[in-house]
Amino acid sequence: MTDRADQTIAALRGGHDYLTSVVHGLATADLTRRSGASEWDVSQVLSHLxxxxxxxxxxLEGALNGTGPRDGDFNKSVWARWDAMSPSERAEGFVTADERLVRRYEELDARTRQELRVQLGFLPAPVDVATVAGLRLSEFTHHTWDVEVAFDPTAVLLPVATEPLLAQAGLLIGFLGKADALGGRHARVAVRTVSPVRSFGLDLGDSVALVDEPAEPDAVLSAPAEWWLRLVTGRHAPAHTPAGVDLKGDAISLEDRRLGYTPCSPASS
Incomplete structure (x- = not known):
């Protein structure tokens, strides 16, 4: 588990350094450009991050100090303060706040990375450092794509994050998948990715679940791993689907609401 936490924290550092360099290269007008998150401009994505x-x-501090999580009013006060910032303030504020978080993760020793449990308001039980850092990595990586795709429609997820995110895709897939998009049909899809190479199964029925690769799949999806991850979070529109994505089989098509996933909609800053 410590190895997974180490890899995830290293990916958070790589992602922070990369997005910081992107942000420092943006002009003021760039910050109000529409992002890959349909309801937000680039500065609002940075505000969210x-x-x-x-x-x-x-x-994290609440877990380390034994004081537990802050209440919902704390979150609302943070969101309100960031909402009131100018686009430039959001950009600079992101760099400072994210550096502080990443550095705090980096300061955790091996025992703490192994044993600490963090209570998150949206999960029923405390989770380990690898999981909480992994959830942040998923959010950070996909929102980094939201920023980049505003300027480059061929943008891909950060390579440093792809492997650790692929390993944890099952955590969110049932929540994000929209099985009703398939109109009651059931299909078992073999998923085969490259960069990195992985193979597993996707069960589309009453719910969406990650399973072992089926011996007799109804369809076979071949795709870059980073696109598969974007599919899971709804960032999979045809305009952003690379030529390497291929789906064989008559049971389902890529246009079946893009394999049962719908675009993510930002809920709050």
């Missing part, structure tokens, strides 16, 4: 870093840091 910055406020999330601030809230995440408070949750």
């Amino acid at each position: 910055g406020s999330g870093a601030e809230i995440g840091h408070a949750s």
